[in-house]
Amino acid sequence: LCFRRYLLMVLTSCLFWNTFGLCAAMESKPNILLFLADDLGIGDIGCYGNNTLRTPNIDRLANEGVKLTQHISAAPLCTPSRAAILTGRYPIRSGMTSSNRYRALQWNAGSGGLPANETTFARLLQQRGYTTGLIGKWHQGVNCESFNDHCHHPLNHGFDYFYGMPFTLLNNCQENKPPELDAALQAKLWLCSQMMALAVLTLAAGKLTGLISVGWKTTACFALAGSLFFLSWYSSYGFVRYWNCILMRNHDITEQPMRLERTASLMVKEAVSFIERNKNGPFLLFVSFLHVHTPLFTTAKFLGKSHHGLYGDNVEEMDWMVGKILDSLDKEGLKNHTFTYFASDHGGHLEAQDESAQIGGWNGIYKGGKGMGGWEGGIRVPGIFRWPGVLPAGTVIDEPTSLMDIYPTVVHLAGGILPQDRVIDGKNLVPLLQGRVQKSEHEFLFHYCGSYLHAVRWHQKDSGAIWKAHYVTPIFHPPGAGACYDRGFCPCFGERVTHHDPPLLFDLSRDPSEAEPLSGDTEPFFDTVMGRIGRAVEEHRRTLTPVPEQLSVYNVVWKPWLQPCCGMFPFCWCDK
Numbered sequence: 114l115c116f117r118r119y120l121l122m123v124l125t126s127c128l129f130w131n132t133f134g135l136c137a138a139m140e141s142k143p144n145i146l147l148f149l150a151d152d153l154g155i156g157d158i159g160c161y162g163n164n165t166l167r168t169p170n171i172d173r174l175a176n177e178g179v180k181l182t183q184h185i186s187a188a189p190l191c192t193p194s195r196a197a198i199l200t201g202r203y204p205i206r207s208g209m210t211s212s213n214r215y216r217a218l219q220w221n222a223g224s225g226g227l228p229a230n231e232t233t234f235a236r237l238l239q240q241r242g243y244t245t246g247l248i249g250k251w252h253q254g255v256n257c258e259s260f261n262d263h264c265h266h267p268l269n270h271g272f273d274y275f276y277g278m279p280f281t282l283l284n285n286c287q288e289n290k291p292p293e294l295d296a297a298l299q300a301k302l303w304l305c306s307q308m309m310a311l312a313v314l315t316l317a318a319g320k321l322t323g324l325i326s327v328g329w330k331t332t333a334c335f336a337l338a339g340s341l342f343f344l345s346w347y348s349s350y351g352f353v354r355y356w357n358c359i360l361m362r363n364h365d366i367t368e369q370p371m372r373l374e375r376t377a378s379l380m381v382k383e384a385v386s387f388i389e390r391n392k393n394g395p396f397l398l399f400v401s402f403l404h405v406h407t408p409l410f411t412t413a414k415f416l417g418k419s420h421h422g423l424y425g426d427n428v429e430e431m432d433w434m435v436g437k438i439l440d441s442l443d444k445e446g447l448k449n450h451t452f453t454y455f456a457s458d459h460g461g462h463l464e465a466q467d468e469s470a471q472i473g474g475w476n477g478i479y480k481g482g483k484g485m486g487g488w489e490g491g492i493r494v495p496g497i498f499r500w501p502g503v504l505p506a507g508t509v510i511d512e513p514t515s516l517m518d519i520y521p522t523v524v525h526l527a528g529g530i531l532p533q534d535r536v537i538d539g540k541n542l543v544p545l546l547q548g549r550v551q552k553s554e555h556e557f558l559f560h561y562c563g564s565y566l567h568a569v570r571w572h573q574k575d576s577g578a579i580w581k582a583h584y585v586t587p588i589f590h591p592p593g594a595g596a597c598y599d600r601g602f603c604p605c606f607g608e609r610v611t612h613h614d615p616p617l618l619f620d621l622s623r624d625p626s627e628a629e630p631l632s633g634d635t636e637p638f639f640d641t642v643m644g645r646i647g648r649a650v651e652e653h654r655r656t657l658t659p660v661p662e663q664l665s666v667y668n669v670v671w672k673p674w675l676q677p678c679c680g681m682f683p684f685c686w687c688d689k
Contacts (some may be wrong), residue, residue, distance in 0.1 A: 141394075141450075142241065142395040142528060143451060143452045144396050144447055144450060145397045145451070145527070146452070147453075147523075148400050148435060148438075148453070148456070149198070149249075149400070149455075149458055150405060150431060150455075151191065151250060151281070151401075151404060151406040152461060152462050152465075152483060153405055153428070153474055154461025154475045155457070155460065155461075155476055155477050156461075156477030157405075157461065158171050158172065159171070166419060166421060166425050166428055167432070168428065170436035173436075174439075174455055174499045176506065177499050177507075178501075179497070179498045179499070179508040180495075180496070180497050180509050181495075183512060183579075184493065184495065184514050184515070185494070185515050185560075185570070186457075186460070186492045187515060188204050188486070188492075188561060189485055190216050190217045190484055192204075192209060192252050192253065193561075195250075195253060196209035196231075197516060197517050198458070199231075199234065199253070200232070200517075201519075201520025201521055201537045202517065202537060203517070203538050203559065205561060206535070206657065206660070207228055207660065207663070208660040208661050210662070211662065211664035212606075213664070213666055214604065215664055215666065216562075216602075216664065217281075217664070218254055218664065218669060219669045219670075220349070220357060220669065221255050221279055221359065221676065222260075222672050222674075222675040222677070223669045223670065224257055224667070224668050224672060225265075225665065225669055226264070227253040227270060228660075228663065231270075232271075234271075234524055235247070235267075235270060235272050237527070237529045237530075238523065238524070238527045239271045241529050243396060244391045244397070245271055245396070245399075246391075247272045247275045247277065247401060248276050248277055248380055248398065248399070248400050248401065249278070249399075250277060250281055250401040250403055251278065251401070252278075252279075253265055253267075254266075256677070260674060260675055260682070261364070261677075263364055266279070268363060274363065274387065275362070276361070276363075277360065277361065277401065278360060278361075278403060279359070280357045280358070282406045282407065282408065283353065283358070283408070284408045285358065286357070286358035286371065286373060286408060287373055290408050292350070293407060294350070294357070296601070297600070299350050302350070306339065306347075313335050316335060348683075354370045355369060355370050355685055356671065356676055358371050359371055359677060360376070365689075366678070366687060367688075367689040368689070369678070369685050369686055369687050374412065376410070377403075377434060380403070381434050384400050384438045385438060385441040388441045388447070392445045394450070400438060402434070404427050404430065405428050407465050409427040411430050415433070423467075423472055424474070435455070449502055452499075453498070453499040454496075455495065456496050456497070456516060456519075457494040459494060460482045460489075460490045460492060461482050461483060462474060462483040463476070463481075463483065463490070463595065463598075464483075464598055464600070464602065466598075479627075480595060481596070481603075482595075485587055486563070486568065486585075487584075488568075488586070496514060503547070504546050508546075508548070510545065512552060513553050513570060513572045514540075514545070515539060515540070515555065517539035518540050518541070519539065520539045521537060521539045522542045522543060525541045525543055526543070540553070540554035540555060552572075556572050556574070557571055558570040565606055566584060566585075566650065567583065568582060569646050571642065577622060579621040579622045580620055580621075581618070581619045581620075581621055582646050583613055584612065584613060584616050585610050585613070586613065586617065587611075588603075588609050588610060588611055597609070616643065616646075618636065618639060618643065
C-alpha cells in the first residue's frame with residue numbers, strides 16, 4: 114500500500130511538471146558544466162547587444178536557454194568574486210576581502226587563500242557522487258605553511274581533478290610586455306635601487322679622487338646594504354613569470370613558466386577529455402577561462418580577425434573554446450542531460466591599456482568597470498543557463514540575481530543539502546529559471562569594494578522598483594572619464610573616494626545607467642527608501658562574524674618557502 118501511494122505521488126508529480134520536461138530529466142542527476150570568463154564585459158557578446166563581435170557559441174546558449182539581464186557579481190575583482198561563487202557567500206564572510214590596497218591574491222607563494230573550513234559547491238557535489246573537475250584559473254591560493262601543503266589547492270576544496278593556473282594571467286606572463294603586478298611599486302623600488310647604486314658610485318669616486326673623506330669600509334657597507342635591498346625585491350618581482358605563470362595538473366607542475374601559445378588548445382583538450390572520461394556521469398566540470406584577462410595572448414588563428422583589435426580577437430577565441438566544449442557534449446549525447454551556465458567573474462577592465470589603446474572590455478550602457486564595487490559596470494555581468502527540455506528556450510529574465518546563486522542551484526540539482534552551520538547568501542534559481550515563480554528571492558544585494566560597503570540594491574517587489582544607494586564612489590580621473598585612468602584600478606578608500614551623505618540614490622528600473630541621482634525634491638519616497646535600506650544594512654552587518662583576513666599584507670606578500678617549484682628552488686623550470 115505504501116509503495117502504491119508513493120508510485121501514485123511520483124506519477125502525479127511527473128504529470129504536473131511535464132510541461133517543464135522534469136520527468137525525464139530528473140530520472141538521474143544532471144551533469145553540470147560551468148563556464149566562467151575572466152574580465153568579460155556584459156557588452157562584449159552578441160546576445161547582450163554587441164553586433165560587431167562574433168560570439169555565435171555563447172549566443173547559441175542564450176537562444177537555447179535562459180538569459181539573465183541583471184546578474185550581479187559579489188565583488189568587482191577576481192579573487193573575492195570567485196570565492197563568492199565557490200561558497201555562495203559574500204567574500205567578507207570567508208575573509209576573502211581586504212582593508213588594504215591588495216584586493217586580490219598577488220602570488221602563488223602567498224599564504225592567503227580560500228580557508229579550508231569553507232565548503233564549496235564542488236565538495237557538496239563530490240559527496241553526492243559527482244566526479245568534479247576544474248580546468249583553467251583558480252586564484253584562490255595554493256599553500257599555507259610549506260611549499261607542498263596545498264591547503265588552498267582545488268583538490269583540497271572538493272575537486273577531483275585540476276588542470277590550469279593556480280594564479281591568474283598577467284602581462285608579466287608574456288615576454289616583452291610591461292609589468293602588471295605592482296607596477297607602480299616596482300617603479301619606486303627601481304628608483305630607490307638606482308639612487309643607492311649612484312650613492313655608492315659617488316662615494317667610491319670621491320674616495321679615489323680624494324674629494325670625499327670616507328673609508329672603504331663605509332663604502333662597502335653602503336654597497337652591501339644596496340645589494341641586499343635590491344635582492345630583497347628583485348628576487349620576487351624580477352621573476353614573476355617563473356613564480357606566478359605556471360600550469361599544474363592536480364598537485365604536479367607541468368609548465369614553469371607556461372607557454373602561452375598552446376594554453377588555449379590545452380584547456381580545450383583537457384575539458385573535452387574530462388567529458389569523455391566521465392560521460393557516464395554525473396560530473397561537474399568548471400571551465401574557468403584565462404580569457405579575456407591581459408595580456409590577451411591570442412593564437413595566430415584568431416589574430417586580426419575581429420573588429421576590436423586584440424581584445425576582440427581574444428573574445429572570439431574564447432567563444433571558439435566554448436563551442437568546442439559544447440560540441441563534445443553533443444558528440445557524447447549529453448546535451449539534454451547537462452545543466453550549462455555561462456558568466457563572467459565581474460565587469461570589463463576599463464583602465465587596461467596598451468600605450469594609448471584600450472584593451473579592456475566594454476560594459477555597455479553601465480557606468481564603471483572592474484574594481485569598482487558599486488557602479489553597475491563593475492558588477493553586472495552576463496548570466497546564461499541552458500538545460501534543454503527543462504529550462505524554456507529563448508527566455509529573458511530581468512530580475513536581480515547573483516553569481517552566488519550558482520551554489521544553491523547546483524546543490525539543489527544534485528540533490529544535496531546546503532550547510533546549516535553558516536549563512537548562505539545565494540538563492541536557488543531553478544524555480545525562477547523554469548518560470549514557476551516570477552520574482553527573484555533576493556530583496557537586498559550588498560555591493561562591497563574590498564571590505565568596504567559601497568552600495569546596496571533593494572528589489573522592491575510590490576512596486577517593481579530596483580533602488581540602489583551609493584554610500585561611497587571612486588573619484589574618476591580625468592574628472593568625468595568614467596574610470597581611474599591614472600592608475601590600474603579605482604581605490605575603495607582614502608582620498609580618491611567620495612563619501613555621500615545622504616547617499617546617491619538611483620532607480621535602476623528607470624535609470625539603469627545611473628545617470629541621474631534622485632533626491633528628496635525629485636523622489637517623494639526618498640526618505641522611505643533610504644530608511645528601509647539603512648535598516649537592511651544594519652541587519653546584514655549583524656550577520657557578519659570576524660574572520661581572519663586572507664588578503665592581509667602579510668598573507669599576500671611573496672614567501673619563498675611557499676613557492677611551488679618543479680625543480681630545486683630557486684631553479685624552477687620544467688615543460689612536461
